[in-house]
Amino acid sequence: MEKKLYSINAIYHTPNDIIRAAKAVRDAGYTKFDVHTPYPVHGLDGAMGLKETKLGFVTLAAGILGAVGMISFASWVAVVDYPQVIGGKPYWSWPAFVPVTYEIAVLLAVLGTVGAMIAFFFKFPNTSHPLHDTPYMKKVSSDKFGVTIQAEDPQFDEKKVRDLLKTTGGEVEEVHYTEEFLTFKPNTFEPKFLLLLAGIALATSAGGYLYFNKVLYLPPFDWMVEQPRFDVQSTTDLFDDGLTMRLPVEGTIARGFMPYPYTLGAKADSVGKLLVNPVVKTAASLDLGKRKYLTYCSPCHGNFGSGDSRMNGQFPNPPTLHSDKVRTWPDGAIFHTITVGQNVMPGYQYQLSREERWAVVNYIRTLQRAYNAKESDLQ
């Protein structure tokens, strides 16, 4: 295979030498040359006469894109797609978006910079370079400093270049390459490579699985996992029936607890006739009812009970509470519905105490009255 001269290089031992050499090469008028050092050497860019890189503009553009993109996205989510009142603040509470906007701006700026560097400067996917795998590269990536002047430089003349590099005190050497080396493309689908990939995938997932599911719970890391108590819904040999959960002693109820005699099967209107509303409509009790209503009922039935919540249009539709049906229902029927639920609406006897449920009933009555105000109410 025909070998071509790629460049003539020189090796130096100190950072000062390399700065001097870079200056000399640049002053001699060469344009196609490069410098390699094992670590960043301050002042080299100046000595080589490098112009300021344009990469900063990519960083800026990517950063702005990230900032604008993120603030728009956050605004869209918070205002258009899923408006939620959080902490009593307006939908568009921009200070809350600042941290995430800042982070995305930095993230995109970094990714953009690295991406642009790989795409434009490293000319990806080109992976070959004549200097790769040369003794020169080995030296300058461990403890030496090197200059290379490329043969394609318009001023290139072997003898002159050698002389110049010698006068700067470097050890001169040459690098040759073959066309083949440059156009070499590694075969991505080589079976060995694929097998390696598969092996890595298997090993990482198996390792991850074992670590997170087994190792993490091995002694002594199981301090909190194993506790000397009975978990609910598990078995034990302490009791005859082998269950950890116990039923209350027959014929007893908990202190302060009023059992509710009707079940889901009972009809609301017939039960309603049997129950009497014990709660007087005071301002305090209506206020309690309002707060409980807004917490537990408004997400489905709407803030004023007219069925206009975000759930409107879902199946099944949470109905309005201003229907003739509910308005003519006895208080007890609403109480029964809240207590045991109705079809997909869950019961609330565990979240709301008896008094609170009646307070909610009274509050609903107030809402109904407000929606269907009589002439006399206005006077």
Added chain:
Amino acid sequence: MSALDNVIIPKKELPANVVRLGWILTLAGLALAVLSYMTDANRAAFNNVIGFTFLASIAVGAVFFIALEYIAGAVWTTPFRRVLEFLGMLLIPTLLMAIPLFFKLHDVYHWTHADAVATDKILQAKAPYLNEMSFMTRFVIFMVLWLAFYFIFRQNSLKQDGNKDQKLTKKNIALAAAFIPVLAISISLFSIDWLMSLEPHWFSTMFGVYYFTGTILTALAVTTYFVVSLSQKGYFFKGINENHYYSFGALMFGLLSFWAYIAFSQFMLIWYANLPEENFWYIERWQHGWEYVSIAITLIHFWIPYFMLVSRPSKMNPANLKRMAALLVFAHFLDLYWLVMPTYNNAPVFGYHELAFPVLCIGLIIVFFALQAKRFNLVPVGDPKLQRGIDFHL
């Protein structure tokens, strides 16, 4: 050393007109302050707090940077360290400026009123910390610590000019290691005592950092201003280059971003949680005209200098650096005005009362600098890192 002798410029006395300006400002500021105390002593006292904490910022910030240079082994600041060493001397006028305040504590600090504390559960709970005795004790301790560290740093550095003894650098490094934690605690408590306690019901765990950031940023800005304008007039050494300028610009840029980060974090946490015990402090600063001051601070303390310093060439441009340094010094003053004055009045006020202390402070900075520049070298000629600092390359 002969190589050094060629580059270092022996010139050190400030131009006569600058010194004159310094004296004029000092005397004018002093006269205004006295007048202000005579006509409206309360208002004067609040302004005094601003002036006092402002001067403390520069003095303590300068000592911090001296310590930072030693502990970080920085070389690029070495040729300019004298500027910091001169600025640290402002601890003396800082101390003096606190004296009138001790006679006015009752008018400025609500928690000093025994009858107010007696009916106030919150103040009672804070009383073990917030009482006049421990307030003054802390002040004395902080001042003694700061002055002691400052004078030892300075003494070692000045001694080195003569005997070029490298051991002195080692000593200062050890001293710096001791000083940094001392400073972290003292400056936080100092800001809590003098600034946060103006609103004794309010609290923010970020307040100490907030004041500290402003402090070091201001000290850096004043230093930058001196370095740039003096080296433009041919002081320090031959061959101050864009690498030096860039470092000042980059550090200023970094610190002002840090300030914005802290300021915003403090605001956002309080705004988001929206608890009445914290949020009133910001609400006070968002009504009756204070909102304009608040916005102005975000602009001149962050947005404007941020964009004016973001690019690389702008950090190397001496004229730009000077402008931004001046702007940031003003920004810190405005920041302190914004921290202090809402307690005095629910709307911003501006008059000769407010002018007295900034004028006095600027005058003092110039005068103290000039007086020392006359007596001591402007460059620490005996420092072993000096040559590297002069040759500094990014």
